[in-house]
Amino acid sequence: MSLSITQTALVFVGIPLLVVLTVYGAVYGTAARRVSKRYRPGRPFTFAPVWFLAGTDDTGAGRGNPAALDAREPAAALPPGPLLAQAADAPAIDHGSTGGASDRW
Amino acid sequence: MTVGENPTRSGRPDVLDGPFTTPQLLRMDEALRLADRSTGLTFSVYVGDLDEPSRESAEKLHSQLAAPAGSVLVAVSPNQRLLEIVTGALARRRIPDRSAKLAALSMAAAFSGGDLAGGIVAGLAQLAEYAGKS
Numbered sequence: 001m002s003l004s005i006t007q008t009a010l011v012f013v014g015i016p017l018l019v020v021l022t023v024y025g026a027v028y029g030t031a032a033r034r035v036s037k038r039y040r041p042g043r044p045f046t047f048a049p050v051w052f053l054a055g056t057d058d059t060g061a062g063r064g065n066p067a068a069l070d071a072r073e074p075a076a077a078l079p080p081g082p083l084l085a086q087a088a089d090a091p092a093i094d095h096g097s098t099g100g101a102s103d104r105w
Numbered sequence: 106m107t108v109g110e111n112p113t114r115s116g117r118p119d120v121l122d123g124p125f126t127t128p129q130l131l132r133m134d135e136a137l138r139l140a141d142r143s144t145g146l147t148f149s150v151y152v153g154d155l156d157e158p159s160r161e162s163a164e165k166l167h168s169q170l171a172a173p174a175g176s177v178l179v180a181v182s183p184n185q186r187l188l189e190i191v192t193g194a195l196a197r198r199r200i201p202d203r204s205a206k207l208a209a210l211s212m213a214a215a216f217s218g219g220d221l222a223g224g225i226v227a228g229l230a231q232l233a234e235y236a237g238k239s
Contacts, residue, residue, distance in 0.1 A: 038219065039219055039221045040219050041183075041186065041216070041217055041218075044184065045124070045184045047122070047124050048119060048123065049151065050120050051149060051151045051166075052137060052149060052151075053147070053149045053170075054138045054140075054141040054147070097194060098164055098167060098194065098197065099192045099201075099202045099205065100178075100189065100191040100192045101189075101202055101206035101208070101209040102187065102190070103187070103212070103213040104186055104187045104188070104213065105217035
């Protein structure tokens with residue numbers, strides 16, 4: 001079986017090239033399109049600030065009484081009003097000494 | 106600025122566009138609820154930039170909560186790579202500063218590995234454990 005120069009080039013260059021392109025496309029075509037949202041230390045964190053509070057439903061009300069727990073009306077997802085007692089630009093009120101801790105990483 | 110608030114026009118809460126996946130958000134919600142229920146204190150988590158000086162900024166956020174004295178605020182600033190735990194006057198009696206520092210250490214260790222949600226969940230569990238039952 002004799003192969004022409006073109007056929008040899010197609011088999012030994014074309015096919016490997018096709019494989020390389022397929023793998024490259026499979027790896028970077030899918031992953032690069034959606035930007036990774038994961039936080040990585042040292043990289044800028046560009047997301048909007050979020051403040052999490054537990055729901056204000058009285059989850060402890062029916063404690064120790066399963067029947068009352070089942071009979072309870074399902075709580076609304078969140079109360080309509082703001083959960084924070086003060087506006088963000090209000091002056092800080094002294095509520096006694098606060099404690100806690102700080103750390104860096 | 107809690108979960109579910111400020112929905113965008115499409116009805117999708119902004120928080121879903123943040124760094125947390127839905128399972129992570131659910132885990133954090135569960136951790137907050139369990140901590141609140143078992144201790145009777147109010148735990149909240151802030152993730153975002155803090156103004157300098159960061160301690161005062163975190164304390165100001167804490168004072169905006171409905172009942173600051175019995176509240177614990179965990180403020181995480183991934184950009185500044187710092188973490189502040191603020192306990193109110195009542196909460197401080199339950200969670201001494203030394204215990205808060207221990208929780209902060211373990212949270213910072215998780216954050217330095219890039220695990221924001223895991224660190225927050227573990228830290229909340231630890232703080233709730235220190236505070237004990239209500």
